[in-house]
Amino acid sequence: MLKLTKVSKIYEGKVAYRALTDIDLEIEKGEFVAIMGPSGSGKTTLLNIVSTNDTPTTGEVTIEGEKPHKLKKNALAKFRRNELGFIFQDFNLMHTLTVEENIVLPLTLDGTRVREMKEKVHKIAKSLGISTIMKKRTYEISGGQAQRVAIARAMIHDPKLLLADEPTGNLDSKASNDVMKMLVAINEAEKTSLLMVTHDAQAASYSDRVIFIRDGKLYSEIHRGESRQAFFQKIIDMLSLMGGDGNDLSSVRV
Numbered sequence: 229m230l231k232l233t234k235v236s237k238i239y240e241g242k243v244a245y246r247a248l249t250d251i252d253l254e255i256e257k258g259e260f261v262a263i264m265g266p267s268g269s270g271k272t273t274l275l276n277i278v279s280t281n282d283t284p285t286t287g288e289v290t291i292e293g294e295k296p297h298k299l300k301k302n303a304l305a306k307f308r309r310n311e312l313g314f315i316f317q318d319f320n321l322m323h324t325l326t327v328e329e330n331i332v333l334p335l336t337l338d339g340t341r342v343r344e345m346k347e348k349v350h351k352i353a354k355s356l357g358i359s360t361i362m363k364k365r366t367y368e369i370s371g372g373q374a375q376r377v378a379i380a381r382a383m384i385h386d387p388k389l390l391l392a393d394e395p396t397g398n399l400d401s402k403a404s405n406d407v408m409k410m411l412v413a414i415n416e417a418e419k420t421s422l423l424m425v426t427h428d429a430q431a432a433s434y435s436d437r438v439i440f441i442r443d444g445k446l447y448s449e450i451h452r453g454e455s456r457q458a459f460f461q462k463i464i465d466m467l468s469l470m471g472g473d474g475n476d477l478s479s480v481r482v
């Protein structure tokens with residue numbers, strides 16, 4: 229459902245910087261893929277290109293048979309609304325709105341009928357265990373709850389591809405595992421494809437496949453087998469093999 233062909237990114241500036249080189253990547257419908265690599269290796273750049281927030285310098289991105297970077301502004305906005313969902317490390321919620329208002333925001337922009345919105349919100353809030361906090365403001369809830377609200381907002385459109393940049397980066401170990409379990413549940417129930425950048429081997433071990441990038445190039449990939457614990461160990465081993473800046477292992481939880 230997602231295909232990257234020889235995607236490269238050069239940031240122009242006083243000194244041009246090559247952030248990605250010839251990335252080939254294919255993700256199937258319903259697949260959950262994690263991207264790992266040292267700080268500065270190009271993970272966010274890659275995610276920004278897939279999310280169409282940035283354009284590749286060369287190469288091609290295809291999502292569900294469409295080439296979003298070739299679409300005109302309005303068609304692209306519609307494509308993003310219909311096909312993509314986004315989750316960020318800092319949740320990106322609107323602090324002047326309640327939890328419920330944050331979740332329905334994408335639908336109100338769409339002009340969906342109020343009754344239909346209520347039904348959708350109710351269903352998704354229940355599945356994420358946040359029904360009791362719907363009237364609260366975003367500063368009255370915990371980090372783990374905030375990330376679940378962000379997931380609800382990202383899922384309210386039933387996107388085909390969910391993109392997450394360090395979704396557990398600001399969460400403690402318990403909240404992080406809760407969020408990962410919910411992402412897996414969504415991935416399995418809705419067949420939503422998932423592409424997640426993370427430094428956290430524990431979070432990555434919930435995926436079907438981890439792709440490692442270093443210096444803007446694909447370095448390696450490993451698939452999950454039967455056991456998540458064994459997968460976790462393989463991820464740790466790969467991280468230490470590829471080295472990095474130390475930052476990667478500081479966030480490892482065992």
Ligand SMILES: Nc1ncnc2c1ncn2[C@@H]1O[C@H](COP(=O)(O)OP(=O)(O)OP(=O)(O)O)[C@@H](O)[C@H]1O
Binds near residue numbers: 239241247273274
């Ligand atoms: N807008 C930009 N202009 C110029 N260079 C940039 C820009 N954004 C990122 N870079 C550079 O591109 C490289 C990759 O950055 P990127 O943000 O993709 O790394 P990352 O793997 O997400 O790192 P981290 O784990 O720290 O989030 C870095 O060397 C960064 O300095």
Ligand SMILES: [Mg+2]
Binds near residue numbers: 272
């Ligand atoms: Mg990043």
